[in-house]
Amino acid sequence: MREILGRRRRLLSRRRNGGKPETVRQALTFAAEWQWPVLPGVAPDPQSRSRCACPDAECPVPGAHPFDPGLLAATTDERMVRWWWTNRPAAPIVLATGGRAPCAVSLPALAAARALATLEKKGMRLGPVVATPARWSILVAPYSMEQLGDLLYAKDFVPGSLRFHGEGGYLALPPSVTGLGEVRWERAPLPGSAAPWVPDVEAVVDAVVDALTRTGVSAPEM
Numbered sequence: 001m002r003e004i005l006g007r008r009r010r011l012l013s014r015r016r017n018g019g020k021p022e023t024v025r026q027a028l029t030f031a032a033e034w035q036w037p038v039l040p041g042v043a044p045d046p047q048s049r050s051r052c053a054c055p056d057a058e059c060p061v062p063g064a065h066p067f068d069p070g071l072l073a074a075t076t077d078e079r080m081v082r083w084w085w086t087n088r089p090a091a092p093i094v095l096a097t098g099g100r101a102p103c104a105v106s107l108p109a110l111a112a113a114r115a116l117a118t119l120e121k122k123g124m125r126l127g128p129v130v131a132t133p134a135r136w137s138i139l140v141a142p143y144s145m146e147q148l149g150d151l152l153y154a155k156d157f158v159p160g161s162l163r164f165h166g167e168g169g170y171l172a173l174p175p176s177v178t179g180l181g182e183v184r185w186e187r188a189p190l191p192g193s194a195a196p197w198v199p200d201v202e203a204v205v206d207a208v209v210d211a212l213t214r215t216g217v218s219a220p221e222m
Contacts, residue, residue, distance in 0.1 A: 023093065030173060040088050042065060044178060095173050099167060102141065107135065115211040125199065159209065
């Protein structure tokens with residue numbers, strides 16, 4: 001009888017958590033262990049996965065952005081994070097980039113795959129890389145807008161499809177599911193309790209622009 005009751009409790013717990021304990025666990029890893037401020041994303045429209053549940057019918061990042069609460073609510077507080085994803089288990093995990101957390105440089109998936117292959121052949125050390133079906137995002141050390149502006153101004157050419165997630169920005173993290181598709185690790189963080197190492201933004205931008213230019217890879221506007 002004890003075993004049956006114990007099994008029933010576990011099943012009920014899974015139902016209350018939406019059957020997604022991995023999302024709660026990963027959100028707690030980001031917030032409590034790595035000290036990355038996170039908050040729940042708005043999630044896709046349950047009637048149409050490609051649309052957003054927010055009021056904007058033309059939302060450019062369906063399900064992959066904060067809405068309620070807003071971005072300023074991002075936190076590393078373990079109790080708040082656990083409460084959010086216990087009550088909203090399907091919500092994407094959204095990272096508030098900058099400050100204590102990494103920033104990111106993203107580009108279309110095909111161009112990113114070719115660029116990363118080139119960088120690996122050169123022996124460049126990369127940190128975690130977040131991927132969706134359309135875009136890959138290379139996590140980088142926090143930077144200021146002034147630093148980014150100076151970096152881009154010095155370039156003769158910067159692909160227009162590069163996007164920068166800096167201070168005041170956000171990025172959906174694995175294992176989220178958004179209207180843009182599943183969010184996964186293309187380059188997963190090494191296991192351990194410490195926050196993963198990430199490269200400087202200058203090294204990444206220099207390497208990506210150089211790789212795209214040398215290989216003749218066109219990074220389309222997306």
